[in-house]
Amino acid sequence: MIRGLKIVSIPVTDQDVALAFYTEKMGFKVGTDQPMWPGQRWIELIIPGADTRLALFTPQGHEDRVGGFQSMTFWCDDVFATAEALKARGVTLAEEPTKQPWGTYAKFRDPDGNEFVFSSR
Missing domain, CATH: 3.10.180.10 (2,3-Dihydroxybiphenyl 1,2-Dioxygenase, domain 1)
Known part of the structure; x- marks a missing residue:
């Protein structure tokens, strides 16, 4: 399995x-x-x-997948603290931490423009 x-x-x-x-x-x-x-x-x-x-x-032939929103979410203990730590290291946030009824999340971008969500577990 x-x-x-x-x-x-x-x-x-x-x-x-x-x-x-x-x-x-x-x-x-x-x-x-x-x-x-x-x-x-x-x-x-x-x-x-x-x-x-x-x-x-x-992979060859998949270069068009570079950049934009990537459909994976990272989890962390505290979105607000993680956002501050990442910004202090020079990471660009695509969206500041936001509390929603379903949870707290933020987004960051890598140098290729790939955008990822990170949220509290």
Whole structure:
């Protein structure tokens, strides 16, 4: 039976720029960084304390998926504190923290314009 998500890919145009952003500004760790084919590496990132990994990878023919809203949500303990910490590291928020009847969330953008939600668990 399926037991969870192992890897979620984030489409990027420049793997070096994305790697610097996700490690230096978001605080993720490198799980693996190895060659795949010319011009493309397989980069897996570890989110400290999480089982799911992120891959900075754009399959050939899927370049049109870079930028815009990405359909994944990160969770955190406190959206307001996380938003302040990310802004202090230079991360651009696409939307400030907002409380809704269904929960609290905010959005951030990476260097490629990919936009992600983060919310309290």
